[in-house]
Amino acid sequence: MATGKFINKSVVLKTIRESSSIARKDLIQKTQISSPTITRILNTLIEKNLVLDLGIGESNGGRPPQILQFNGNSSLVIGFSWALTELDGVLSNLDGHIVAEFKRNIPVDFSLEQDLCIIDEAVGYFLAQAKQRDIPVKGIGVGVAGYVNTHGVIMYSVVQRWRDLDLAALLKKKYHLDVFVDSGSRAVTVGELLFGSAIGLDNALVVINDYGLYSGIIINGEVIKGEDGVAGEIGHCRIDLQTDEQRRCLCGKMNCLAEYSAGRGILKTAQQQLPENSLLSEISQGNPSLLKYTDVLQATEQGDSFSCKIVEESAMYFAKTLSNLSIFLNPKAIILSGSVCRNLLFFHTVENYFNAQKLKQVYTSTQIKMASNEKHAGARGAASLLIDKLLNLEI
Numbered sequence: 001m002a003t004g005k006f007i008n009k010s011v012v013l014k015t016i017r018e019s020s021s022i023a024r025k026d027l028i029q030k031t032q033i034s035s036p037t038i039t040r041i042l043n044t045l046i047e048k049n050l051v052l053d054l055g056i057g058e059s060n061g062g063r064p065p066q067i068l069q070f071n072g073n074s075s076l077v078i079g080f081s082w083a084l085t086e087l088d089g090v091l092s093n094l095d096g097h098i099v100a101e102f103k104r105n106i107p108v109d110f111s112l113e114q115d116l117c118i119i120d121e122a123v124g125y126f127l128a129q130a131k132q133r134d135i136p137v138k139g140i141g142v143g144v145a146g147y148v149n150t151h152g153v154i155m156y157s158v159v160q161r162w163r164d165l166d167l168a169a170l171l172k173k174k175y176h177l178d179v180f181v182d183s184g185s186r187a188v189t190v191g192e193l194l195f196g197s198a199i200g201l202d203n204a205l206v207v208i209n210d211y212g213l214y215s216g217i218i219i220n221g222e223v224i225k226g227e228d229g230v231a232g233e234i235g236h237c238r239i240d241l242q243t244d245e246q247r248r249c250l251c252g253k254m255n256c257l258a259e260y261s262a263g264r265g266i267l268k269t270a271q272q273q274l275p276e277n278s279l280l281s282e283i284s285q286g287n288p289s290l291l292k293y294t295d296v297l298q299a300t301e302q303g304d305s306f307s308c309k310i311v312e313e314s315a316m317y318f319a320k321t322l323s324n325l326s327i328f329l330n331p332k333a334i335i336l337s338g339s340v341c342r343n344l345l346f347f348h349t350v351e352n353y354f355n356a357q358k359l360k361q362v363y364t365s366t367q368i369k370m371a372s373n374e375k376h377a378g379a380r381g382a383a384s385l386l387i388d389k390l391l392n393l394e395i
């Protein structure tokens with residue numbers, strides 16, 4: 001977060017960025033910062049190449065206005081979404097436009113060192129791409145599936161089995177660039193805040209539902225981390241079941257939301273109840289272990305009643321938790337991201353159930369929305385970790 005003398009500068013920079021171009025006098029009016037201070041700040045931002053002075057604009061009589069514009073091409077940033085089975089990378093400009101992409105499947109049994117070789121290949125490719133364009137690379141952002149503390153250290157990754165890994169220090173030493181590591185869900189949330197469905201929202205919740213289930217919380221325009229860096233772990237909220245069934249979650253507790261509403265929960269329910277002679281048993285050749293959660297989602301699009309029932313039930317548990325959280329946090333919007341949320345039956349069931357559960361006696365404006373940054377959401381979000389620091393003039 002920007003502090004002290006940096007606050008004015010980042011306010012000026014963000015105001016210029018949010019307008020396609022802005023006259024100096026409008027900038028003073030919008031920011032309520034005095035004219036001499038604005039001049040000093042603009043000189044620094046122009047010197048850093050973050051702002052372009054487009055010269056003098058047209059005048060409607062009186063002194064012609066000075067026009068300013070954010071320079072999204074002043075530098076590039078690399079973003080990686082690093083998951084167990086895939087590395088997704090982007091090279092992005094500061095406006096969030098992707099200028100190069102890199103995607104590799106990672107074998108599940110790869111070690112950290114083997115994964116780092118793939119990272120090395122990707123960084124080499126991106127640096128070459130940037131050199132071709134003659135634009136400097138400012139740094140690397142990495143989003144990982146795991147618990148990342150407030151200092152960027154991965155305390156524990158359930159899927160990758162990493163413990164106390166200071167990935168940022170490791171990459172910084174190797175590439176001599178600024179590196180920021182955070183949980184994948186927070187990276188996606190920063191991406192939605194800067195370039196997606198959460199633009200301009202001060203209070204929102206971004207929920208990502210794929211194989212696992214996570215969220216990022218925006219309060220007063222900032223993505224919060226919590227005391228230990230694990231704020232937003234929505235998948236581990238306990239739920240009240242309408243059956244006597246008990247499921248133990250990866251975290252060790254019983255009946256966490258993810259066990260029923262994440263992709264892995266949907267898969268588990270389908271595998272446990274798989275009927276013979278059904279569409280899903282045909283797809284899995286009668287072997288439940290061959291089934292994937294995406295098979296269940298796709299089967300709903302063909303009207304398969306067994307799959308529809310599972311997805312609707314998962315959506316109800318999910319919506320109930322969102323409803324509790326919205327009463328607690330009062331967000332402007334809950335933005336749904338990830339392959340499960342993109343399933344229309346799931347999305348509309350959540351929307352309907354959520355709206356029916358809203359506080360009746362108090363007007364609450366919380367809207368359920370679909371995320372807009374779906375392509376490379378994780379990698380773009382990871383790049384946004386860097387862009388956010390740049391806009392706050394922290395690097």
Ligand SMILES: [Zn+2]
Pocket residue numbers: 235236237249250251252253256
């Ligand atoms: Zn859990």
